[in-house]
Each structure stands twice: as C-alpha cells, then as structure tokens.
Amino acid sequence: MIQNWIIAGATGGLGSAIARELADHGCSLSVLATEKSREVLEQNARDLGIRSGEEVKTKVFDALKTDDWSALIDEMRPNPKEPFGVIWAAGVLSPQKDLQNDLTRAQHDHQLNYVAAMQFLEAAVAQMKPLDEGHVVALGSPAGDRGRRSNYFYGASKAALHTYIEGLQHRLATSAIRVTLVKPGPTRTRMTAGIQKPLMSDPKQQAKRIVQAIRDGKPLIYTPPIWWPVMCIVRHLPRFIFYRLDF
C-alpha cells in the first residue's frame, strides 16, 4: 500500500476516521480542511502524529477559491521521488428543500461535491504520472445511484463524481495508478447529526473497511457491503413501484 497520503476534508466524520486508520497503519499524512475547521485540523494532526510516528502536514484551503490545484498538491505531497495517494473526503449534504428554494446554494454544493473534487483529483493524477504510481480515492454515495425526490441535488453531484471516476479508471487502466470509489451508506457523523435512522454505521468501522479496500486496490466498494444489493434493487425497481415509495 502507498505510504504517503493527502486527505482533503480531513476533519469530517469519515475523513478524520480514515486519517486515523491510515495513521494507525503508520502512513505519513498531509491533511487539508476549511478555515472554519482550522483548530480541529491542528488538534487532529497532533493525534495523527502520535499514532503514525510521522510528522503531519496541515493546510487550510477553500475548495471553491483554489485556482492552482497543482501548486496545492505540490505543497502537500512528499518529495517527487516518493509515490503518494490522495483521498477526497470533503462534501456537503444540505436539506433537499433548501436547495430547491435556493439555487445559488445548490450551485455551491455542486461545486464542492463534484467540481472541486474533479479538479483536485485531476491535478493529483497529473503529478502521479511521472512516477506512474499512486492511488486516487474519492468518497461517493449510494445516493448517486438513482435520483430520489428526497435528495436528488446531493445525489446528482455524487453521480457526476461516479461517472468522472469511471472515466478516470478507464484512462488509467493500463497504468499503476489505482483509483477507488467508495460509496458509504449513512454514517453517524456531523453530516447526519439529528437524523435518526436505523442501520447507521459507525465511522470508525467504516474507515476500517475503506482502508482495507484501499489496501486491496478495489475499484468500487459499498460500505457496509449490504448497500450494493440494496442499491442494485433500487436502481432496477420499475417506475410504477419506485414512484410509490417514499424515501
């Protein structure tokens, strides 16, 4: 497995759990988060450093105002001779109703969930090319598998990410750069705080499964795995049934 990782969105529920899991495996980390999470990022970095025994690089960034993604990655990556991996774990889940009523906000969400992710990953791949080694990981969502009235704005951004990753995988199929798309089911994090649903997963367990998938170099995983058959059914439900369901 790749030993050096850059994690964007490293203070989120899943992002921080993945960072910890990688640190517990002794990986060297560079972590990125937004300005409002600056203190959390610094404190997390200290914890990660104790876990991994390696210095942790931190940086505050604004995904919507970054022009030079290549420079950002250049700053966070280890020296040019060492291969590295990147994980896009940033994202925002706003209530569907709010987005329907405020398209500027919908635009903002899409820019973060998809456009910024695409720019970050694309810039990373460009820097991996000279060594022809590396690993690209993005957090998608089962919500992107079929549009539903309860969250199709969020779903659409994740569907775009899915298609982008598919294309990237096709392009890199003959290289040694691995690409992994993770689709986590509902996880108990701040993103979902206050939503009380059964079957919420624990972020730590999710992170363990995700890191295992990264180690195995899997192209696509649903976590927990039950979401693969569930979404397979949801995707193929005939419309006359699907429209009668309220979810």
Add this chain to the structure above:
Amino acid sequence: MTSWHQETIAGWGRSRVSVTHAGDPRRVEELPDYVAERKHLVARGLGRSYGDASLNTGQAVVRMESVDRAVEFDREQGRIVCEAGMSLDDLITITLPSGWFPAVTPGTRYVSVGGCIASDVHGKNHHVAGTFSQHVNWVELLTADGSIVRCSAEDNADLFHATAGGMGLTGIIVRACLQLQKVDSSYLMVRRERTLTLQDTMRALVEGDREWDATVAWLDGVAPETRMGRGEVILGRHIGRDELPERLAYNPFRSLDEPLVDLPVDMPFSMVHRSVVRAFNQFRFSRIQEGDSFENVRQFYYPLDVAQGWNRLYGPHGFHQYQFVIGDDDAESLIGDLLYRFHRSGLVASLVVLKRFGAESGWLSFPKPGWTLAVDTPSNMRLFELLEEFDERIVADGGRIYLAKDSRLAPDRFRRMYPEYANKWLDVKRKYDPECRFSSDLSRRLRIDDDVLGDGA
C-alpha cells in the same frame, strides 16, 4: 458555534429510553459554550453505563465522542495524555505496540477514558491494581463556572477524589493523564478451571488471587438446582516474549482483532430465553478447556467485544445488570440465595460474573473488600421486586450497589451504602457546583440534586 440535536438515547441496558438535547462538541475549547447554554447537563462518553448515569431526560447531554484525541504519549515512561472521549480501544491501538497497556481495564474496550474515571471502573486485576483512577496522574475538569481545573491526588485533591467515581456530577472531564502498565507482549498465560459448586468456585478464586494478577469466574446462572454456582474460574497473567511459543513470539505485539459480528438493528423481542441461555451455558460449560494456554489481551479481557451491539439481543425491554459487593462473611449465603431465588422465580440470569475485590479506594468508588457479583437479566417487574429485597440485605450487611450499572436503587439506601457521600463528597459538589448544573437522571433519582440545592429548592 454549538450544535444541539434532540435525540432519543438509552443506557447500555436499554430498559428505558430518554429524550434529551444532545450536544456534539469537537474540541475542548468549545465545551464552555455548551455548558453556558444549558441549565442542567451531564457528559456522556460511549454510553456503556447500563442504567441512567449518562441520561438526562428533558435536559442535556454533551457527547464526548469527538473530543477523543491523543495529546501526548511518553513511550519511555508509559504516560499518555488524552482527551476524555478517547476509547480504550483507540488507546490500546496507540500504546500496545510500544509495550504499554491500561493498568486497569473493564470488560469492554469500547468505553471512554472519561467514563472510566467517572465510574472509577475496576478490572479482573482489582485485587492487585485497584481501580482505574488510582492510575490517573491528573484530570482536567471543566467546572460549572466554565473554567478548566487540573486536579490530582496532590493538587485540588478534594476535587479529584470527588470526580473519580463521581458519575460526571462534578463537571466535564476533558483531559486526563494516565500511567500505563508495561507489558512485554500482548499475550497472557491463562489457566481455566471448571468448578462444580459455588463453594468450589469461591475457593478457586481465593487461591487464584494469591498467584495470579487477573482473576474472574463465570457462573452458569441457569444451572439445575443441584449444580447452582458451577462455572469456570479464569486466571491470567501477562507474559513476556521469552515465555511465548515460537508461533506467537515472532509477532509478540499482535494487534487486536476486529469485532466479528455486528447486530445493527433492534430485535423485535428478546432472544434471551431461558432455553437458549440454558443450551448456550451447557455448551460453554462442557467445552471448558481446563489447563494453561496463551491468550491475546482481546480474548482474555474483552470476550464480549467480538459482538458489537449484543445488548440488542434483549429486545425492546432491554436488560438489567445487578452488580453488588458484599463482605467475605455473608458472601456465600447471599450469592447462593440470590441464584436460588432467581431460579425459583423463573428469572433468567443470562450472564453471571463473580470476582473478589481488594482494598477500598475513593469516595463514591464501588469496590470494597469482599465479593462482587454481576447478574444480567432481561428486565421485568418480578426482577425489580426481588432486587428490592436483596438491596436491603446487601445494605444491612455493609455491601453496596455499583452506580454505573444501576437504574433503580432507592435514595436512602444509596446514602447508607456510600457513607463518604454525606461526609465528604457533597461538600465538594456544593463548593464547585452550587447550582447543581451537572445533573443526570441518576442524580435526580438518588436525590443528590435536592441535597445540593437544599430541600424544597
């Protein structure tokens, strides 16, 4: 910026749900805002206390799950400074590869450090190591006025003694410095003995305590009347690399395995039926492998952690764990009686654990010399009637009930069981929290709030 959500939570026993405002701070520095925004609140770690200690119905709980970082780890001295929400699971992941293990650990590693201090938990090594807080170098506590006070057995000692075992009622534990124990591998030498009667079991434990660091007995709570008290005595001690067989010695600090099973949904009814427990116990009893073997810390200390959410097996009404300690003289007759009465009343004692305690420590800490018995039973009314009777016998014999497991003890009996409550603890509580800002369902049930605020307040 604070973040509150109305949520329904429960203790580990799940016999009662509680609607509360739950706060989710991310950093220690945010905590004063959370305290300022609510009149009454209590900290909640990983929700492993069985009863109502971490519930605050209609009021607020502050979840410490995200305030769980390592702050400093001294690999030479075996001292770790961490935030209170850190789980022992995480702690062990960090420290065990360097040869350090918690000096005291309860029977699950999914507990928070803050919770371990607030309940002053004990482990299988209580007879040699004492309680968790005896290995705490210092604690940083957020008190009612919003300031963070560092206390230890030397500095602000009154606050330290009131906080260890204080059920979170003196403030919010935010950070702690722990002294760990040196281990030379993640394995123990374990001896298991099959015992046929209660007398037998108790004798084996007394003998085991002389030579072994970690001792405990599992009892078959649904055994036939003539075999009441039969079970398995488990003895262990940490061993070094040189004592390990070759197949283990090549990787002496092998890490903990992950949970094998996860029960993610509530069962619609209790799976813990007498016939199931009887079959399971019969199977377990007949399979006891007597003699010595090597076991990983995980197998030895945390046998139940292989199944996440096992408490859901008990269905919608949950279960109750009755844990008490009783002096040596009365122990055998009382424990024998209790098992007999459970059997006669048709109650299913699904898990029964017996252990002998060492010296007493702390003010509201549970352990004191004698025997402790913990009995898990699906909740029902008959059980609570029976336990009333045993409460009275226990208090009369100078024993006490473990608050971290409790949800039903009467206020007057609590005061008789814990004499230091009135002598010392209450004065410290009044000094640091005169308005009783830190309160919980437990503190109201035991009328601690009334004592602090004065009657009629």
